[in-house]
Every structure is written in C-alpha cells, then in structure tokens.
Amino acid sequence: MNILVGLSGGIDSCVTAYLLKREGHHVEGATMLIWGEGRAVPAHISSNSCYSPSEKEDIKKTADFCRKLGIEYHTLDCAELYERTVLENFRSEYLSARTPNPCVWCNAKIKFGALVDAARSSGLVFDKFATGHYARILFNEKSGRWELLKAVDRKKDQSYFLYRLSQEQLSRTLFPLGSYEKSEVRKIDEEQGFHEPGMVESQDFYPGDYSDLIGIKERRGRIVTSDGVTVGSHNGFWHYTIGQRRGLGVAAPRPLYVVDLDSQRNEVIVGYEEETHQRSLETSDAVYVSETDFDPAEEYIVKIRSAHMGTRAHVLRTDSGFRVDFLEDVKAATRGQSAVVYDSMDRVIAGGIIERAW
Numbered sequence: 001m002n003i004l005v006g007l008s009g010g011i012d013s014c015v016t017a018y019l020l021k022r023e024g025h026h027v028e029g030a031t032m033l034i035w036g037e038g039r040a041v042p043a044h045i046s047s048n049s050c051y052s053p054s055e056k057e058d059i060k061k062t063a064d065f066c067r068k069l070g071i072e073y074h075t076l077d078c079a080e081l082y083e084r085t086v087l088e089n090f091r092s093e094y095l096s097a098r099t100p101n102p103c104v105w106c107n108a109k110i111k112f113g114a115l116v117d118a119a120r121s122s123g124l125v126f127d128k129f130a131t132g133h134y135a136r137i138l139f140n141e142k143s144g145r146w147e148l149l150k151a152v153d154r155k156k157d158q159s160y161f162l163y164r165l166s167q168e169q170l171s172r173t174l175f176p177l178g179s180y181e182k183s184e185v186r187k188i189d190e191e192q193g194f195h196e197p198g199m200v201e202s203q204d205f206y207p208g209d210y211s212d213l214i215g216i217k218e219r220r221g222r223i224v225t226s227d228g229v230t231v232g233s234h235n236g237f238w239h240y241t242i243g244q245r246r247g248l249g250v251a252a253p254r255p256l257y258v259v260d261l262d263s264q265r266n267e268v269i270v271g272y273e274e275e276t277h278q279r280s281l282e283t284s285d286a287v288y289v290s291e292t293d294f295d296p297a298e299e300y301i302v303k304i305r306s307a308h309m310g311t312r313a314h315v316l317r318t319d320s321g322f323r324v325d326f327l328e329d330v331k332a333a334t335r336g337q338s339a340v341v342y343d344s345m346d347r348v349i350a351g352g353i354i355e356r357a358w
Contacts, residue, residue: 001025001026001127001128002025002026002028002125002126002127002128003020003025003026003027003028003126003127003128003129003130003174004027004028004029004030004116004119004124004126004128004129004130005017005020005027005028005029005030005129005130005131006029006030006031006032006111006115006129006130006131006132007029007030007031007062007065007066007073008031008050008058008062008132009031009058009059009061009062009065010132010195010201011132011185011186011189011194011195011199011201012132012133012134012177012185012201013131013132014065014069014132014189014194014195015132015177015185015188015189015192015194016130016131016132016176016177017029017065017066017069017071017130018069018188018192018194019176019177019188020130020174020176021069021070021071027069027071028071028072028073028074028124028126029062029065029066029071029072029073029074030073030074030075030076030115030119030124031058031059031062031073031074031075031076032075032076032077032078032082032110032111032114032115032118033055033059033075033076033077033078033079034050034051034055034078034079034082034110035051035055035079050103050106050205050206051082051102051205051206059075065194068194074119074122074124076115076118076119076122077118078110078114078115078118081109081110081114082106082110082114085105085106085109085110085114086102086105086106086109086110087102087213089102089105090102090213090214091213091214091215093336094210094214094238095214095216095238095263096263096336097237097238097261097262097263097335098334098335098336099241099242099334099335099336099337100336100337101161101306101336101337101338102205103161103205104161104163104164104338105164107161107162107164107165108164108165108166108169111131112129112131112165112169112173113169116129116169116172127172128172128173128174129172129173129174130173130174130175130176131173131174131175132176132177133158133161133162133175133177133178134151134153134156134157134158134175134177134178134180134182135148135149135150135151135157135158135159135162135175135178136148136149136150136151136152136175136178136179137149137170137173137174137175137178139171140290143290143291145167145289145290145291145292146167146170146171147170147289147290147347147348148162148163148165148170148289148290148347148348149178149290149345149346149347149348150342150346150348151175151177151178151179152178152179152180152181153180153181153182155182156182159340159342159348160303160306160338160340160351161306162348163287163289163338163340163348163350163351164287164351165289166287170289210238210239211236211238211239214238216236216238218235218236219235219236219266220233220234220235221233221234221235221236221237221265221266221267221268222234222265222266222267222268223248223250223267223268223269223270224267224268224269224270225269225270225271226259226260226269226270226271226275231250231252231256231270232248232249232250234268236266237261237262237263237266237267237268240258240261240268241258241334242258242259242260242261242276242332242333242334242335243257243258243276243331243332243334244257244258245257245258248268248270250270254272254273255272255273256270256271256272257270257271257272257273257275257276257332258270259271259275259276273331276331276332277329277330277331278326278329278330278331278332278333278357278358279325279326279329279330279358280323280324280325280326280357280358281304281323281324281330281333281339281354281355281356281357281358282318282321282322282323282324282354282355282356282357283320283321283322283323283324283338283339283351283352283353283354283355284320284321284352284353284355285320285321285352285353286317286320286321286322286350286351286352287350287351287352288349288350289347289348289349289350289351290343290347290348290349291343291347291349291350293317294315294316294317294322294341294349294350296314296316298314298343299312299313299314299327299344300312300313300314300315300341300342300343300349301313301341301342301343301344302315302324302326302339302340302341302342303339303340303342304330304333304334304337304338304339304354305334305337308330310342311326311327311328311330312326312327312328313325313326313327313341314327315341315349315350321352321353321355322341322350322352324339324341330357333354333357334354334357335354335355335356335357336353336354337353337354338351338352338353338354339351339352339353339354
C-alpha cells in the first residue's frame with residue numbers, strides 16, 4: 001500500500017512512518033507549511049508548538065529523518081488557507097468573548113483536508129494518509145459507517161480533537177499509534193535513535209501571547225462580580241477564559257473565577273467556584289461520526305474540553321446541534337469550545353461547538 005505520512009518531526013509522527021515502512025508499505029512523508037511569511041516573531045518562542053516561527057528548523061530535522069529512514073519527503077504550502085480558516089476563526093471567536101479550539105479546525109480543514117488535497121494536486125499518489133495521532137478508526141459493516149474511537153492509551157487519546165473528520169476523511173486515514181501505549185512508542189523511538197531520550201514534545205498551539213494573533217490593542221476594562229460590583233481592572237477581556245482562577249489580581253475572601261465575558265462592555269465577570277458549575281449545555285454546528293442520532297434512553301459520556309475526563313449525560317439532537325443534560329455538575333463549560341459525545345464503547349458519536357451552558 002502507498003501511504004503518505006503527515007510528519008511534524010516529533011516522536012509520534014516519526015515512529016508512525018517507521019512502523020508503516022516496517023510493515024512493508026511504500027511510505028512517503030509530508031509536512032504542511034503554515035507559518036505565514038512576514039509574520040512578526042514573538043518575543044519568547046518555543047519549538048514545542050504547532051504554529052511557530054521555528055518551522056524551517058523543524059523541516060530540516062524532518063528531512064534528515066526521512067533520509068535516515070529512506071523515504072521521500074515533501075513540503076506543502078498551506079499557510080494562506082491556515083490564515084483564512086484557523087487564524088481568522090481564532091480571532092473572531094476570541095473577540096466575540098468565546099474560547100476557540102484551533103486544533104479542532106486545523107485537523108478537519110487543514111491537516112486532513114488541505115494537506116491531503118495539496119498532496120494529490122502536486123502529483124503524489126497514495127492510498128491512505130497516516131498521522132501520529134492517538135485514536136482508532138474502525139469500519140462498522142452493520143451501519144456502513146467509519147467509526148472514531150479513543151486510543152488504547154487513555155492519557156494520550158486525541159479523539160476529542162478529531163471529531164470533525166468526515167466519513168470520507170476517516171475512510172482514507174490511518175492512526176497506527178492508536179493501539180500503542182505512549183511508553184511503547186518512546187521505546188521504539190529511542191531504540192531507533194530518532195530523537196534524544198527524554199525529548200520534550202509539542203504541547204502548545206502557539207509559543208507567544210495569543211494577543212499576537214488577535215491583533216488588537218490593549219483596552220482597559222472592569223472586572224466585576226455577577227451583581228455588577230467593580231473589584232478590579234484588566235487590559236482586554238480577550239486575555240481571559242471562563243473558569244480561569246489564576247492571574248486575576250483581585251483580592252476576595254475566597255478564590256474568584258471568571259464566570260463570563262462581555263465583549264460589548266469589555267468586562268470580565270467573576271464569581272466563586274459554585275458559579276462555574278453547570279448541568280446543561282447546547283451546541284451548534286454539530287457533526288455526527290459513528291452514529292447519526294442519539295438514543296434518548298442511553299447514558300453517554302460527554303467531554304467539554306480536551307483534558308476533561310468526561311461526565312455522564314443524556315443527549316438530544318436539536319435543529320442546530322444537540323442538547324446535553326449532565327447527570328452531575330460540570331465546571332466551566334465554555335462558549336466556543338467543543339462538546340464531544342462518546343458511548344460506553346469509547347466511540348465518538350458526535351461533537352459540536354458549545355453555545356451556552358447553565
């Protein structure tokens with residue numbers, strides 16, 4: 001089989017390419033270029049980020065890896081589309097007092113969309129596209145649908161970030177690491193000498209302050225309680241997210257949390273922890289993955305952020321998305337983030353963008 005592997009130069013994607021070649025497949029590597037020419041470099045940069053000015057350095061290291069492995073390597077320019085699709089959404093959401101998840105949009109629109117399309121347009125021929133994500137894909141003969149499941153390694157599972165992949169995208173994708181523990185992958189990497197032992201891997205979306213990407217001047221505003229009492233000030237509501245506790249600079253008898261943001265008034269609304277608790281939420285722009293609807297009698301597991309373990313809930317389809325009624329409180333469900341629904345078999349049933357929670 002001819003397989004194109006999306007390479008970042010990190011441990012996971014390199015081991016993915018190695019495993020596929022070891023299985024006897026014809027493997028080629030490809031990296032998407034997303035750092036726009038002329039963009040100002042942030043004062044503090046880190047190579048451990050997806051969107052970073054260190055892209056050229058990463059490409060050189062990845063090319064060296066491909067030579068060592070004996071596979072062809074390609075770079076594909078996706079910077080303009082990344083700007084229009086991921087960064088514009090990022091700016092718009094933050095300035096609307098929402099908290100977006102750029103990795104979700106990048107996966108669906110760029111990494112598994114534009115990159116694959118650009119590769120085919122450039123003349124590359126391949127049967128499947130593979131990445132180093134920790135998730136699993138299965139085809140259900142009974143339903144005729146491709147299913148997305150959690151990885152064997154629950155701590156590394158990335159299915160939350162992949163829920164917007166279409167049936168067509170899932171059908172052409174491989175996740176070889178979905179059945180591996182991260183410790184096994186690191187061991188393979190060390191045995192093959194691809195990276196230094198103990199290498200720190202990419203964790204962040206962007207190495208600088210998000211204000212670099214939002215492109216707006218700081219603007220003084222009030223920090224207020226939910227009943228309108230001013231308790232402090234800030235330099236722009238977009239610096240805060242719902243549920244945030246640290247960095248508020250406000251004295252109170254108990255720790256205060258951000259409970260809401262008002263983009264019109266440029267206000268940050270704070271309250272005590274109990275004010276961050278919710279029992280229900282509604283989403284928009286929903287996509288359905290392993291199933292096309294919900295069973296009203298079934299208890300699902302719903303994650304409201306990538307690090308959330310998931311909470312039991314009943315889920316009902318609506319005209320624009322779905323409604324989630326949790327069986328116990330969740331904390332700080334945030335507008336703009338994704339709610340992803342799983343069943344008891346670790347399948348991703350659906351996901352959508354959180355619009356409101358109460």
